[in-house]
Amino acid sequence: MKFEYVLLGLLARRPYSGYDLRKWLETEGQFVWARAHHSQIYRKLAQMETDGWIRHEVDAREGRPDAKVYRLTPSGHDVLLACVHSPYEPPSRFQEIDFLARFSITAPLDKEAAIRIVETELDHRRAQIAKNRNRDRTLHYEDPLPELDQDLDRQVHQALHELGASAMDRWVAWLERTLHRLTEGKPVQ
Template sequence: MIKFEHILLGLFAQRPWSGYDLKKWLTEGGKFFRSNADQSQIYRLLARMEGNGWITHTVDPREKRPDAKVYSMTERGRAELLEWASSPYVPPARFQDPDFLVRFVFGGIVDPVALRTLLDTELAARRDQVARHRGRDRTPRFVDAIPEVDVDRARLLLELSHIRGMSEIDAWITWLEEMRVALDAAKVTTPPVAPPPSP
């Protein structure tokens, strides 16, 4: 499971950030990685990360505004980020999980084989999910439902929700396949080498 610290370390790998700039990025471009991160939470986390020796700060004097702390990554932070980035990816039950997305977006810090393995692992997990669950009996069963439950409407809503879920996971699989082709074509990823067949 992705920790907020790893998202921030991935950002610090690219450049120094102030707490204000991190909040702005998380509210705009990063909202799919971490939602509802308030400013005080970010500053508490930055203090903890600095206490761990992962980041350090300098003070940037601002005219007619409060001075800003600008944080940058240390060698210990770099080691922590690389350890997380190279750790095995275990696909969660829910697709489109932030752990995959963060690993994918920050995939420039891992080697090409690891990036391709990440894509292959997620793709295999989602194909397997579809194969195991697509044809299952989805008949909802209502036993002693409360009087307010409109059973026919509840059945319809469950089915419509399922149809939406099917289209979303199918689109996710298509996107993963497209990413694999595009990154291989750009020579960004390297397919893992298959072991030779047994004699």
Template sequence: MKFEHVILGLLSWRPFSGYELAKHLEVEGRFLKNKVHLSQIYRLLSRMVDSGWVSYQVSVNDGRPDSKIYRLTASGEQVLRDWVTGPYEPSTRFQDPEFMVRFTFGGPLDHDALLRLIRTELECRRAQVARFRTRDRTITDLDPIEGVDTAMVDRVRELSHLHGAASIDAWIDWLQRMLTELGGTVPSTG
């Protein structure tokens, strides 16, 4: 996923100024993209204007600098649609930002693509659980540096595993609920 997809997705909802995009990403979009600087947004918007994906109109502001209000062009809309309906390859890490960006912006654009996205993610995470949940997690060749508590190594690793297992189970449960709520069928667990 590229940052362009986040910006195109936001502009599919309504026109934004660069400042408004930054503010939205800082608050509402903080789960979609790591911290972004305003200068990064303006550079990207400039490239997107040059590519013909967005256009802008200048809004005159009394007593403060004028604003450029950006909106999607037909070309930018097509780039977004192509990405939304294109193949999704789940990351090895669940809850990767690409899933949520596609979920957030693709859902309103293409319902079938949204359901395919959720099913793909769900099938991948179920396969991960089946493959890794009951693996042998013992480390037989520990050779710690001085001061490392080996019993604590084992305990912390087990606590981390339990947290990860609970987290992926909650993610799978959420994906199943989203399929049901959004009108899809939940695939069987095989």
């Protein structure tokens, strides 16, 4: 998911200054988007304004520098909805920022599209589990380095598999709960 769609999704909620967008991304938005440097935010806002997706008004502030407050334009609204309704392709790794950003933007704008995203992600992860959970994970060694501790290597490999399997199971359980809440009309927690 492109960063500009995250910004459009935030501006769908309310007008924001660049500073307020950065503060939101650093706190509430830390699970929606990886750290965004303030220069990246301002560059994207400038490009989005050039593209006609947003506009700004100057908010005069006494004793502080004036702030540009950004709002969606009708064109930005259309671009955001096109993103919301575009097909979702699950990334190879689960819990990627792409799903989290896409879901957080889509759910409040189109519940049915959010359901499709969760179903797609859930189907993909279940298929990954079916394909990989019980595969042969035997490590094979041929002329390993003398320092390589094969027993420890096997233990670490097994521990990492257990960690990954557990994390995947928690992810699938969260997707299942979220899908149930979306389809039963209960709020997503």
